[in-house]
Amino acid sequence: MAKANAIELGEGRKSRGVNKGVSILNFIFRILAFIGTLSSAISMATANETLPFFTRFFRFRAEYNDLPTLIFFVVANAVVSGYLLLSLPFSIVLILRSNAQRARMVLMMFFDMAMLTLFDSGTLLTAGASAAAAIVYLAHKGNSRVNWLAICQQFNAFCQRTSGSLIGSFAGIVLIALLITLSGVALARRP
Amino acid sequence: MAKANAIELGEGRKSRGVNKGVSILNFIFRILAFIGTLSSAISMATANETLPFFTRFFRFRAEYNDLPTLIFFVVANAVVSGYLLLSLPFSIVLILRSNAQRARMVLMMFFDMAMLTLFDSGTLLTAGASAAAAIVYLAHKGNSRVNWLAICQQFNAFCQRTSGSLIGSFAGIVLIALLITLSGVALARRP
Numbered sequence: 004m005a006k007a008n009a010i011e012l013g014e015g016r017k018s019r020g021v022n023k024g025v026s027i028l029n030f031i032f033r034i035l036a037f038i039g040t041l042s043s044a045i046s047m048a049t050a051n052e053t054l055p056f057f058t059r060f061f062r063f064r065a066e067y068n069d070l071p072t073l074i075f076f077v078v079a080n081a082v083v084s085g086y087l088l089l090s091l092p093f094s095i096v097l098i099l100r101s102n103a104q105r106a107r108m109v110l111m112m113f114f115d116m117a118m119l120t121l122f123d124s125g126t127l128l129t130a131g132a133s134a135a136a137a138i139v140y141l142a143h144k145g146n147s148r149v150n151w152l153a154i155c156q157q158f159n160a161f162c163q164r165t166s167g168s169l170i171g172s173f174a175g176i177v178l179i180a181l182l183i184t185l186s187g188v189a190l191a192r193r194p
Numbered sequence: 195m196a197k198a199n200a201i202e203l204g205e206g207r208k209s210r211g212v213n214k215g216v217s218i219l220n221f222i223f224r225i226l227a228f229i230g231t232l233s234s235a236i237s238m239a240t241a242n243e244t245l246p247f248f249t250r251f252f253r254f255r256a257e258y259n260d261l262p263t264l265i266f267f268v269v270a271n272a273v274v275s276g277y278l279l280l281s282l283p284f285s286i287v288l289i290l291r292s293n294a295q296r297a298r299m300v301l302m303m304f305f306d307m308a309m310l311t312l313f314d315s316g317t318l319l320t321a322g323a324s325a326a327a328a329i330v331y332l333a334h335k336g337n338s339r340v341n342w343l344a345i346c347q348q349f350n351a352f353c354q355r356t357s358g359s360l361i362g363s364f365a366g367i368v369l370i371a372l373l374i375t376l377s378g379v380a381l382a383r384r385p
Contacts, residue, residue: 069339072328122313122374126367129317130324137263137325138332142340148260149333151342176317183313 022189026097029185033094036178037087040128043171044080047073047135050168052161065158072138073165079131080172083124083179090117118186125179132172139165213380217288220376224285227369228278231319234362235271238264238326241355245348256349263329264356270322271363274315274370281308309377316370323363330356 047067054063067073142162145153155162238258245254258264333353336344346353 065340070337071331118378122371125317126320126371129320133321134324134328137328140262141329141332141342146261149256149345151332154340180313180317187309 023098025185025189026094029182030091030094030098032178032182032185033087033091036175036182037084037091039171039175039178040080040084040087041171043168043175044077044084046164046168046171047080048077050161050164052158054157063157065154065161067165070138072134076131076135076168076172079127080175083128083175086120086124090120118183121179121183121186125176125183128172128176128179132169132176135165135172136169139169214289216376216380217285220373221282221285221289223369223373223376224278224282227366227373228275228282230362230366230369231271231275231278232362234359234366235268235275237355237359237362238271239268241352241359243349243352254348256345256352258356261329263325267322267326267359267363270318271366274319274366277311277315281311309374312370312374312377316367316374319363319367319370323360323367326356326363327360330360 051064051066067077139162141151141153142158142165143153143155145151242255242257258268330353332342332344333349333356334344334346336342
């Protein structure tokens with residue numbers, strides 16, 4: 004009886020240690036994904052370039068809101084980074100709680116809820132990033148068949164900025180996939 | 195004792211009924227998603243239009259492989275529909291098995307495995323569909339700021355076909371989201 008109790012206590016302590024590790028990883032991934040998506044949104048939203056010459060009919064100026072797809076990209080990144088910011092306090096509570104039974108309850112509720120929301124944010128972010136990638140690719144390469152010219156020869160700095168801002172977004176997608184895996188691990192260890 | 199057994203038996207039967215319902219829904223959603231993605235891939239891959247006039251420098255012919263993004267769309271849809279087709283036999287086995295204990299084991303393994311694969315397929319399909327939607331939108335509306343002309347005035351039938359083939363793909367995304375929810379339900383009911 005005493006032995007069984009000791010084993011149970013030991014297992015409880017070990018399980019608490021793993022839970023704490025999962026909570027801390029969860030927090031770190033959330034912060035990194037937040038930084039990635041926010042910097043993507045900001046660097047895309049502030050991208051603009053004005054060429055030092057103009058004609059009567061064209062002003063040679065490129066901005067992100069010339070292309071509706073890039074607007075969607077900025078909105079998707081802003082929404083997901085907002086969700087990640089709002090979820091950070093819960094993530095901190097998970098780390099600080101030391102009462103095992105209660106912490107596990109909160110953890111489970113949090114992971115159940117978070118998994119669905121993370122799945123939605125991941126899908127939104129994937130949609131935004133891949134649509135923007137399609138447009139940025141077109142800006143770089145153009146398409147001779149349908150007569151769309153590559154604009155990156157003229158708007159070089161603009162193109163570099165928009166291409167760069169894709170990185171944060173795709174890093175965010177990978178981190179959200181890792182967060183979903185973490186939630187899956189936590190749910191699989193449900194007693 | 196006898197009463198407890200009777201209750202257990204009753205619960206087992208009820209649980210088996212729910213499992214059967216989940217398995218059948220799983221099968222139906224998989225078939226529908228398979229049809230959606232396959233018809234998307236086929237209708238996009240066979241889309242082409244040749245205009246009845248030509249000049250020395252341009253042949254006025256539009257095909258899906260003029261645009262790399264649409265090739266990605268076809269590949270993504272073909273891959274996901276292939277996965278759904280291969281997973282159908284497992285789904286049928288789940289419905290036919292009546293031995294509750296074994297069926298539940300298989301069910302759990304299947305749903306655990308399927309959830310990750312479904313998540314990957316969903317992400318791939320979302321990426322393909324949203325990138326293609328960005329390009330199809332551009333083909334319809336064009337963009338005066340960067341001087342990309344709308345090609346749908348000329349290639350009307352081609353544009354209608356490509357726009358239509360997006361429907362099957364987005365329906366597939368919704369069905370895969372439902373399948374993931376079903377897996378989540380099955381996993382949450384784990385004893």
